Amino acid sequence: xxxxxxxxxxxxxxxxxxxxxxxxxxxxxxxxxxxxxxxxxxxxxxxxxxxxxxxxxxxxxxxxxxxxxxxxxxxxxxxxxxxxxxxxxxxxxxxxxxxxxxxxxxxxxxxxxxxx
Amino acid sequence: xxxxxxxxxxxxxxxxxxxxxxxxxxxxxxxxxxxxxxxxxxxxxxxxxxxxxxxxxxxxxxxxxxxxxxxxxxxxxxxxxxxxxxxxxxxxxxxxxxxxxxxxxxxxxxxxxxxxx
Numbered sequence: 001x002x003x004x005x006x007x008x009x010x011x012x013x014x015x016x017x018x019x020x021x022x023x024x025x026x027x028x029x030x031x032x033x034x035x036x037x038x039x040x041x042x043x044x045x046x047x048x049x050x051x052x053x054x055x056x057x058x059x060x061x062x063x064x065x066x067x068x069x070x071x072x073x074x075x076x077x078x079x080x081x082x083x084x085x086x087x088x089x090x091x092x093x094x095x096x097x098x099x100x101x102x103x104x105x106x107x108x109x110x111x112x113x114x115x116x
Numbered sequence: 117x118x119x120x121x122x123x124x125x126x127x128x129x130x131x132x133x134x135x136x137x138x139x140x141x142x143x144x145x146x147x148x149x150x151x152x153x154x155x156x157x158x159x160x161x162x163x164x165x166x167x168x169x170x171x172x173x174x175x176x177x178x179x180x181x182x183x184x185x186x187x188x189x190x191x192x193x194x195x196x197x198x199x200x201x202x203x204x205x206x207x208x209x210x211x212x213x214x215x216x217x218x219x220x221x222x223x224x225x226x227x228x229x230x231x232x233x
Binding site: 004031032034041042043044045046049089091093103104105106107108109 | 120156157158159160161206208214220221222223224225226227
């Protein structure tokens, strides 16, 4: 069964500090890995998408890495801001080029709280 | 563009009642999806559509129905509501499948919070 495990479940950091969120997956065959940010009471918003051939991708202060060999990804947030307080969701899709849309596995998310 | 819009934002239903959650997107996306998100859990796919007139079941379709008569609209119908359907429902859309090429992201609506008592 495809699984996506995220750690830690929750994290509290001070404003201005860096942090790293982890995502381990057992999805196979691998198509892509996406990171989303979900503010409280809102829908998820895409941060990055990576295929198997990409091992790093940045979006402003967010940098995602991917190790397809160990099936691990991380999301690094630099110089955190209060607005970074949210849930961060890792999503892994399988079967490259398969048009069946029902092949994405969502992690449970990491809740990040940034305090002043 | 408004993106993906959902109505209502919040609803309380009694057990056995029915309702339709509305979802509209103005990005001319072929793919649309309905997910539910229970507290502390990952999103689970209920139904999806790859184009007008074409729908298919996701991971947790029992108790729900969908239709896709136009590209823009993808309503989700709950028949005979049960407490287990208490959740937050998200509609999403994308130009291609998440596993398609080129890689496409999904755009999510703001969600509908449903409470069944």
